[in-house]
Amino acid sequence: MIKRIVILGIESSCDDTSAAIISDGYILSNIVANQKVHQKYGGVVPELASRAHQQNIIPVVDMAIGEAGIRKEELSAICFTQGPGLLGSLLVGSSFAKSFALGMNIPLIAVNHMQGHIMAHFIKEVDNKNRHPKFPFLCLTVSGGHTQIVLVKSVEDMTVIGQTLDDAAGEAFDKSAKILGLPYPGGPLIDKYGKLGDKHKFTFGKHQVGELDFSYSGIKTSILRVVEKGVEENPNFIEENRDDLCASIQHTIIDILIKKIMKASKETGIKEIAIAGGVSANSYLRARLLELKEKYNKEVYIPKFEYCTDNAAMIAISGYYKFLDKNFYNQSITPKSRLYL
Ligand code: KG4
Numbered sequence: 001m002i003k004r005i006v007i008l009g010i011e012s013s014c015d016d017t018s019a020a021i022i023s024d025g026y027i028l029s030n031i032v033a034n035q036k037v038h039q040k041y042g043g044v045v046p047e048l049a050s051r052a053h054q055q056n057i058i059p060v061v062d063m064a065i066g067e068a069g070i071r072k073e074e075l076s077a078i079c080f081t082q083g084p085g086l087l088g089s090l091l092v093g094s095s096f097a098k099s100f101a102l103g104m105n106i107p108l109i110a111v112n113h114m115q116g117h118i119m120a121h122f123i124k125e126v127d128n129k130n131r132h133p134k135f136p137f138l139c140l141t142v143s144g145g146h147t148q149i150v151l152v153k154s155v156e157d158m159t160v161i162g163q164t165l166d167d168a169a170g171e172a173f174d175k176s177a178k179i180l181g182l183p184y185p186g187g188p189l190i191d192k193y194g195k196l197g198d199k200h201k202f203t204f205g206k207h208q209v210g211e212l213d214f215s216y217s218g219i220k221t222s223i224l225r226v227v228e229k230g231v232e233e234n235p236n237f238i239e240e241n242r243d244d245l246c247a248s249i250q251h252t253i254i255d256i257l258i259k260k261i262m263k264a265s266k267e268t269g270i271k272e273i274a275i276a277g278g279v280s281a282n283s284y285l286r287a288r289l290l291e292l293k294e295k296y297n298k299e300v301y302i303p304k305f306e307y308c309t310d311n312a313a314m315i316a317i318s319g320y321y322k323f324l325d326k327n328f329y330n331q332s333i334t335p336k337s338r339l340y341l
């Protein structure tokens with residue numbers, strides 16, 4: 001009998017502690033513990049994040065193994081996020097993974113978080129069509145820390161062909177939300193209220209970066225000016241225009257993403273387009289991408305909602321492919337806050 005390959009993935013790069021089990025590419029469990037502690041500070045506090053990871057990691061791994069219905073002795077390998085991310089957070093996940101792999105005497109595998117987001121498209125589910133992009137494809141990777149267009153030629157061959165020169169798209173969402181007085185992370189709230197508003201009510205600056213790169217800092221300043229001017233004239237400006245402001249902000253941020261991915265598709269001749277990262281949970285971005293499929297005959301791939309934001313299933317599936325290649329790491333591996341594709 002052929003032994004199945006069972007991978008434990010661990011993700012702790014920012015403020016979510018997550019563990020997942022993947023067996024022969026199929027998902028068995030994916031547990032995510034969010035950290036609510038950061039909300040009142042309007043952003044992630046690194047020191048608090050590391051402490052919460054330390055508290056969460058054992059129960060989360062235990063739950064992932066329990067929900068998958070496996071025994072820990074069945075694990076073939078343990079993989080973890082090596083970076084990029086907050087160093088203190090990464091250290092918790094990597095130290096745990098290293099000790100566990102050493103104790104179980106099984107291979108250890110390090111995964112790049114951004115590669116993980118892209119590989120989320122390859123997570124298989126029983127009773128699902130399991131449609132995934134065909135190589136080569138373009139992946140718009142949009143999260144709180146990154147905004148990139150990646151040319152993906154294979155599991156291990158990923159090249160960044162365009163990226164933000166300042167703020168990431170998720171950061172632009174969160175900072176705009178903060179201007180409107182919304183709590184962190186504001187991206188999902190802008191999405192929620194934006195559905196109710198008029199996206200053409202307000203216009204914010206012009207995006208002037210060439211080629212396939214992005215810039216969001218000018219737009220953020222423009223949003224701040226519009227809001228400050230509005231409040232000067234009417235103290236209830238934000239409350240009275242909340243939905244229209246959110247819809248217009250969302251439209252501005254997403255429109256840039258769509259224009260750049262279309263440009264990349266034209267320049268490379270690649271029609272397979274995927275999205276990844278937390279911002280790919282955005283409903284307006286999803287709708288605009290489906291429009292590309294209808295209008296411009298592109299093949300569009302949108303991950304399931306739970307695989308968009310940070311999760312360990314994406315790390316486990318990347319680890320699974322590395323396992324097939326026998327791409328193992330020794331105990332001297334260390335996490336890196338900056339790590340490139
Ligand atoms: O990938 P992710 O979970 O963590 C990072 O690696 O950064 O992405 C988090 C980012 C946050 O900026 C959050 O506001 C944004 O993704 N986000 C959204 C939505 N859901 C999450 N932005 C817009 N609309 C959403 N529905």
Ligand code: ZN
Binds near residue numbers: 113117144277278309
């Ligand atoms: Zn992420």
